[in-house]
Amino acid sequence: MNFVEMFSGIGGIGYGLVKAGWKCIGYAELDKFAHRSYEILHDPERRMWNRYNVRYVSNRSLRKLRRKRGKIRLLAAGFPCQSFSIAGKRKGFRDRTRGTLFFEIIRWASILEPEFLLLENVEGLLNHDNGTTFEIIIGALDELGYDAEWQVLNSSTYVPQNRERIFIVASLRGASRGKIFPFGGESSNYVEVVGRIDVKGDDYIKRVYSPTGLSPCLPTMQGGGQVPKVIVEQSNVRCINPRKPDGTQTYQQDRIYSVDGVMTALSAQLSGRFNIWDGKRVRNLTPLECFRLQSYPDEWFYKLRNAGISDSQLYKMAGNGVTSEVAYQIGKRLMAV
Secondary structure (H helix, E strand, C coil): CEEEEECCCCCHHHHHHHHCCCEEEEEECCCHHHHHHHHHHHCCCCCCEEECCHHHCCHHHHHHHHHHHCCCCEEEECCCCCCCCCCCCCCHHHCCCCHHHHHHHHHHHHHHCCCEEEEEEEHHHCCHHHHHHHHHHHHHHHHHCEEEEEEEEEHHHCCCECCEEEEEEEEECCCCCCCCCCCCCCCCCCCCEEEECCCCCCHHHHEEECCCCCECCCCCCCCHHHCCEEEEECCCCCECCCECCCCCECCHHHCEEECCCCCCCCCCCCCCCCEEECCEEEEECCHHHHHHHCCCCHHHHHHHHHCCCCHHHHHHHHHHCCCHHHHHHHHHHHHHC
């Protein structure tokens, strides 16, 4: 049950497929940090066939891969979505650097001749250019000899993240195949927003989310102000800022006290103008939490952190990835057809 993964990132799709019983024999990822991370997590001895830029993989190299590794049953690709996402300029196939990468999937598939293709992209792919883009994609698969089915799946069925993505399964024509879709059951689009902060940027950056609800869809983030904010509780604290940054004691009028702590003696001079904290603070989602929201094991985070991968890159890898549990659910159904 061999498969090859294009645009692999750090292996979100691949990890789900491996859990379902498939075996990865090769991968391609252009981003040097994601490529290195894939090696650390899945190919530490570098025994798999691997490449960086899918455009520069020759037909001869693909034929050689097929001869040496045997039959490849599945080609998986979470192909670049910026050209179709509402977060981007939505140039689609007019984007020469990303949009046309879909046709590299067609080229690879024409040589490797896998039984199945598993493709992932943003939900906006369906209605981009009034549906013309999606029609071109399905038409290209049809011309290559594949029958396609698809479904928009929300990661919130399996993890607390509201991440809607379209998954396409294409089966080589001529063999009797069972249906993969629909599945997934009920999923909720409910994401509890409990506040806003006054910052510049997209609307999701300004929102503050409840830690008990669903996370918003993770963007590429890369740290800083781009990371979704959650509100957390603090309790049993008296003075929250007893010291100034230089280490000296905070002036009385500048001290902040917890609402559920022990209050200092009231001062007539301050006339009741005390700074009271309501028991909550706002913080960023951590890279580890973002990995968990993509159903990646904690071990991945610690391996990459120990290898010197920065938080900025960890955030980006999580936001660019595919929720592995969704890939697992599709993978086990593909095993059964």
